[in-house]
Amino acid sequence: MTRNKEEVLTELLVLRSQDGDVTAWRQLVNIWQQRLYLHARRITGEHEVAQDITQDAWLSMVRGIKKLDDPARFRAWAFRIVSNKATDWVRRQVRRRKMLEVAKDEAERDGSEQENLTTRSNIDIVRSAVRKLSREQRSLLSMFYEDGLEISEIATILKIPVGTVKSRMFSIRQELKPLLEQERLNENN
Secondary structure, eight states: OOOOHHHHHHHHHHHHHHTTOHHHHHHHHHHHHHHHHHHHHHHHOOHHHHHHHHHHHHHHHHHHGGGOSOGGGHHHHHHHHHHHHHHHHHHHHHHHHHHHHHHHHHHHHTTOOOTTOOHHHHHHHHHHHHHTSOHHHHHHHIIIIISOOOHHHHHHHHTSOHHHHHHHHHHHHHHHHHHHHHHHHHHHO
């Protein structure tokens, strides 16, 4: 298998970076920054988000570069890190939208006349209602809706059964309903 100059240079820079050579690390960033940014942008569709994700990915890479066993796998490794971070961001956005949809659906089911609220107002209403929950409840919602964790992952983190997580999520949603309604009423007054 023939390797091109860039592949050989990347491998050399990875080896030097693993030995703590800061100049080699900077060169590695210069070579790969644009491609990794474009990859993040393709996934997220957002310029600033892609920049943040790429920056965060570089931080992860600088922490983990010594664990990369095969310098020839740097490209795949770097793209996987960016992909994972970008995909996580997309999942969080989907969950946020779902949370807003749930709030809107509940308002419609309750006969609310809030159809004319803007998305910004919905976000403010949800945030305000969520702030009234306990710290533990907010943390659980955050893990699920913002961090995109699955119920089973939350159970593992909290060291409780999956059924307990589901029960707590149900209870939080039930407690959130009147809080959302109150916030909607406050918005109109």
